[in-house]
Amino acid sequence: RPTEPCFIPKGEEGACFDLPDNFYPDKYKALSNTLSSRFGSDAQRTIPVRNIALPNLQLPMELPYNDQFSLFIPKHRQMAGKLIDVFMGMRDLEDLQSVCSFCQLRINPYMFNYCLSVALLHRPDTKGMNLPTLTETFPDKFMDSKVFRHAREVSNVVTTGSRMPVIIPQNYTASDSEPEQRVAYFREDIGTNLHHWHWHLVYPFYASDRAIVNKDRRGELFYYMHQQIVARYNAERMCNNLGRVTRFNNFREPISEGYFPKLNSQVASRTWPPRFTGSIIQNLDRPVDQIKSEVSDLETWRDRIIQAIENNAVLLPNGRQMPLDEETGIDVLGNIMESSIISPNQSYYGNMHNMGHVFISYVHDPDHRNLELFGVMGDSATAMRDPVFYRWHAYVDDIFQLHKNKLPAYGNNKVAGVSRYPIGIDRCEGKAGRNTFATHWEQSTVDLGRGLDFTPRGSVLARFTHLQHEEFNYVIQVNNITGRNAMGTVRIFMAPTVDENGTPLPFDDQRKLMIELDKFSTALRPGMNMVTRRSLDSSVTIPYERTFRNQANRPGDSGSAEAAAFDFCGCGWPHHMLLPKGTTTGYPIVLFAMVSNWADDSIKQDTVGTCNDAASYCGIRDRRYPDRRAMGFPFDRPAHKGVNTLNDFLLPNMAMTNCRIQFTNATKERPKQA
């Protein structure tokens, strides 16, 4: 709760921190007794806060309390870096609690939340501690501002327990006259945005402690996770009669897509600025953010990155060249492009991806003359709402593809296990029948109670509509001809079969549209095996309950080991968005599966007790990426000459089958969880 001088521990609405007098900011000092007694009288439990010698917080306190906060803004990043250091440096939990309760009254709430979340994810003594989901703390980043007026009414007039949910309308940012609105359900989905925010929280690109940034293959995962978002978005577009997204590759051209977010920041008490159709990015000169950058900088950085790809080598600060090799080149390029502090030459290759977000998010006020804040592209919790996000990332991905295009095609030796495990996809089965996936709308409920900065407290529910699918099983036939027991890695992908004009997609286009659905290992007996895998177990997604941390569905008491694991692993594509929407007539897609030799793919490590069930896009916390192959394998690069269709690409350990995604335009209630 950002604006109250009482730090309420999660799950303990009746408790209140008892602050030392010198912790109150000057404006509250005279009132500190009144405040203590006010909250003290409500509280069933008072938690004493240790009076510690406070660290120097001058830098993070420079960001005004009621401003927006963006990691893409260099000055904000420095302030956040300092605050993360402070949180990481506290010698024990009690000191951390003290400094947090001091900060909570002084530090910008968005920055405070971000830095504390990073610290809780990385401190050894906070593993397993609750991390409130962003929809609970800042629901204003995810839904129409009208919701909060209704919620205020509801919470003031109706007592907890008899409150009806506030309805969030499904299409509130544009009318049907805007073709882009057809995929708003994807862009504005609360779960996809939460995933994106969480991903960037787990993989920060900046911290003064390099270890927080320098995670296994984080540059490659930056490329792959965003490549998959664009591939998924393209499939959604094609299901809705829209062409694949156009790259934003000419920075001087008007951006034809406008976006009017209709979000209102409760902290900044400001509306998020819109972007009008035809806006053109301008040179930035915003002393308030310490940003002075020209559009030509973006072009220079782009040209230098492309040059490195052409040379197969990166220029280092000492003038030497570092080769971009087949195995690690993409990881280096990901760090250069983003750019993260482990970029091998940040001053030369610059800050292309992040500044792209900044240029676009300030298109309405590049020199701060109108004292405006950034648009949704400036914040990882809101960026996916805007159509231009996908145009920008399609271009970023295009540059990565220049590197991928130079890699040798996979030969049979690379596609290990070719002769060992001939396979076939027997069927994909679910309620909708054989080889048919079924999708529909579903209504679900989230609790806004903790994120509302007005009293009275208590639960205020909001009901929203999102895409959903019927669960299904993949059934795959695998013939283990090694004569021995073996372990196989199964990789499952899906892609559209025809382009915008109904023409069959050539292999090189189709491979870039491949969406990863699952990846798992399985024991194979000698001879024929029927491998059945549930859609619910996908390595790409996390369950609905974890995306939203729905109180009603929370397993165990808060504080139990089960609840802790559940709370921590918020990174993962939302399960309700596993499949593209399809069409009412049945959208044709191809399902692809491949089995390779697990012994060649696996990383030897202990993953017990870690968040490891959404590893495809998120990796595993504190562990190496659990697959030796290039991310996106076997579709991450062009195939041999002569491969014109997916069918040409198939080896005996691969199989494909044609399916349909059948969308029913009806809204169902979310079934009650058992």
Ligand code: CUO
């Ligand atoms: Cu996730 Cu551009 O990196 O938003």
